[in-house]
Amino acid sequence: MKKNRYHSYLYYWLIALLLFQVSCKSLDEDPQSFVSPQSFGNSTSQIEAAYAASLNYLWRYWGGYGYGYGPFRHDDQLAGGNLNIGLDNGDGLWRMHYGALHNINNAIASIKAGNVKGATDEAKDLLLAQGLFLRAHNYFMLVRMFGGVPLITDETPDPIANPLPRSSIADVYNLIVSDLIFASSKLPESWTGEPGKPTKGAAQGILAKVYLTMATYPLNESSNYQKAADVALQVIESGNYSLVPGITDVFKLENKYGPEMMWSYNSTYDDIATDPQIWAPSVYADGGWGDAAIDTTFEHGWPDQVRKDAYLLLEWEGVPYTDFAEQTPFCKKFFFYLSEDDFNGYSSTMNWPVIRYADVLLIYAEAANMANGGPTDKAVDAINQVIDRANNYEENPLHPKLSTAMSQADFDAAVIQERSWELVFENADRWFDICRKRILDQVTARPDYLANFSEDDYLFPIPEIDLNLNELLEQNPGYSN
Structure with missing residues (x-):
């Protein structure tokens, strides 16, 4: 399998660092034989190596979001989220995003300073666009958390x-x-032979989600609904993306760079994801580890349909999840569609979707409904594409398609x-939807957890170590310093 170019450059970056460290131990070494900090960022390959390094903070073997869903356990999907949010909740995510931003900003600074040798203005703009895309992604994750x-x-x-205070949201x-x-103005619509790199459509898709979030809590700037709808519609009408027709095929490995996956954290056999056993119950195959169980209340609320069986592991070889050792269902997306050899060999090459076309369709449906005072024909068509596929293109009275006869509130x-159903377990989307719609107390999986609920739960605490090191920082409400 061809490696993502970013991952290829990651090794270049690591070698450069290693050579630099070795040179520090031997003052007699010829300094021309390594890449120094002063000269790093002087070529296209070095800039892309910095971007690869930034992504390695976010998605890596036993690190980043590869094993970083725990802080989002307080949604209504993951088992065990009791709304007791500790002072260290999200500390690792804070550190990894700022580590990524350090690499990205250094690369951007080098490009703007004109340090990249032999690159045309067009090539520099393309490098800069990738860096700004990655920077926006990191800050979008941080500001929502x-x-x-x-x-x-x-x-x-x-x-x-020169420590900084917190900027406004x-x-x-x-x-x-x-x-x-x-x-979005500079990135290409696709990359030949480099499928993991950000595209124009990915930038537009995330921008639409950004506008949608800005229209809701905490900014509540309703004018952004129309902006979200407009940008999402550009993606839809571009014709560059489409739903994978079969719901059971969406997460097959052959589709991880397919027409639906717009941008993902990438894994290859050279740079594998965290062992897939974390996603599987102990009864599965040679035994899963049961690290990421689904709350049974969430499963009970999901109507019977083909998508439910495609996305959730409800039984294995005739054994229902109620008889698993964990007594919970599990999310199929990130392990079930691997080959048996890969699963048993602890070699997952699954990707973690950040934005996919189904998401854009739902962003458009929500934004158009809210911008127009009720569901439009296009909004209904967008969400019904997702619902129709979920039901395997058959009528399902338990999950019927929507119509323009619905009220704005009901459609929303x-x-x-x-x-919640379509994007289950993807990039913390459910947690962020809960927070921007202020519905945590309405959807919390178990009533006994409500005793722990507070309006302050919608933000994670600022890490204590940063508060101690930077007196200009202030803690979020509800958390003691």
């Missing part, structure tokens, strides 16, 4: 020597929007529910 955060860019003086979003608008609630 923590609220306003220190806004470190390529123009920021050393943030260690609006300022963080302004940077995200600006970065994504530039990225149906879209949010559809997102």
